[in-house]
Amino acid sequence: MKLLIWGISGTMGKNIEALxxxxxxxxxxxGVDSKTDIxxxxxxxxxxxxxxxxxxxxxxxxxxxxxxxxxxxxxTGFDEEQQxxxxxxxxxxxxxxxxxxxxxxxxxxxxxxxxAKALGEGVDIEIVESHHRRKKDxxxxxxxxxxxxxxxxxxxxxxxxxGREGExxxxxxxxxxxxxxxxxxxGVHHVHFIDDMEQITLSHEAMDRKVFASGALKAxxxxxxxxxxxxxxxxxxxxxxx
Numbered sequence: 199m200k201l202l203i204w205g206i207s208g209t210m211g212k213n214i215e216a217l218x219x220x221x222x223x224x225x226x227x228x229g230v231d232s233k234t235d236i237x238x239x240x241x242x243x244x245x246x247x248x249x250x251x252x253x254x255x256x257x258x259x260x261x262x263x264x265x266x267x268x269x270x271x272x273x274t275g276f277d278e279e280q281q282x283x284x285x286x287x288x289x290x291x292x293x294x295x296x297x298x299x300x301x302x303x304x305x306x307x308x309x310x311x312x313x314a315k316a317l318g319e320g321v322d323i324e325i326v327e328s329h330h331r332r333k334k335d336x337x338x339x340x341x342x343x344x345x346x347x348x349x350x351x352x353x354x355x356x357x358x359x360x361g362r363e364g365e366x367x368x369x370x371x372x373x374x375x376x377x378x379x380x381x382x383x384x385g386v387h388h389v390h391f392i393d394d395m396e397q398i399t400l401s402h403e404a405m406d407r408k409v410f411a412s413g414a415l416k417a418x419x420x421x422x423x424x425x426x427x428x429x430x431x432x433x434x435x436x437x438x439x440x
Contacts, residue, residue, distance in 0.1 A: 199422060200244050201226070201245060202239075205251070211250075214411040228241065232251075239261070245267065251273060252276050254273075255273075263287055266290075270294045270421060271296070272414050288426065290426055293427070293428055294417050295428065299413030299416075299431060301416070306401075308432065310389050310400055314352050322391075324375075326387070327340065327386065327387045327388075328387075329378070330380070338377070360376075360377075361374075387401065387403075413434075
């Protein structure tokens, strides 16, 4: 199968290329970056994996729709208008969007959803995420997905508080979200469920960025044979309900 890596010059792009070259499933691997003339791409690809930047979205979707190529979008930080474009594209091609392609992290999303459902509305919930000093967006896309997992488990939207300052007593039902930036942290996420008698903490730590590349390649393999539609890592891992 032929793989196109969108954002190949970045750290994740290089990791995907390195792992992909060791996998006989991929017969050809090419890549593009911000300097590539997209119009000169003449190959037909079986799937695109995107680890680039939100500013590249228009070109990515234009190319994917024109060539009817399935695309895995692992870039985060899109605004509402860009997200709407992604959703529209998924009506025409197979499209998998993931805030985090780590297998373990997606298991955490599922466990958080189950825990929120079991513990109910009375528990206090705090989410803390840590990443390297160079990460531009905060909170992380994965932290936002953890919030969504909580809300799905509770079957309701919650007020989100980003950090705390001054007099800020916790309000009933809010979700606290906190971001740490420093060093070369690959990605650490903690979800705390706290009541007056006990605390449950669910955590995931990425030890090597290759874990994201491995998951992205797994997602790419899954997406190749799918019909047009919007998919997530829960579909790759068969974590969908019912």
